[in-house]
Amino acid sequence: MKFLYLAESNIEAQIIKHKLQQQNIKSYISGGNLHIAIGELPTSELYVKMYVDNNDYEDALVFIKDYKKKIEEQLNTKWSCSECNETSPYSISTCWNCGFERL
Ligand SMILES: [Zn+2]
Incomplete structure (x- = not known):
């Protein structure tokens, strides 16, 4: 087995x-979901x-290369x-300046 990618969350x-x-392609996940226990951090944070x-x-x-490229883009x-013509990064869905929701 070879290490492929470090995902930011269990969801990813x-x-x-x-x-x-x-x-x-069969993949294996280790980390996050192997350590679920009450009181621990939510797995999505790991x-x-x-x-x-x-x-x-x-x-x-x-x-993965293609996937990373898309995320970067x-x-x-x-x-x-x-509303106010400010530009916000695409990762934010509401305007950071006035709070207007992206359409
Ligand atoms: Zn705005």
Whole structure:
């Protein structure tokens, strides 16, 4: 098994796992969900390590590169508020200046 990707949350890991599955790539998740206990941090706050089988590694890596690129593009994209014309990063869905909701 090879280490593939460090997901920011269990949710992200599940999304990637599902997408890899669609390409017939089996992935393994370790971290977050293995340590669920009452009183601990919510699993969504923990980093989650993802692994794939050695023979799937190259294909999975291609997917991850593409995935990271899309996330970066999203982070770098800005949108203009239709109320006050301020630009906010795409990751924020309400205008940081006036609180107007992105349409
Ligand atoms: Zn605004």
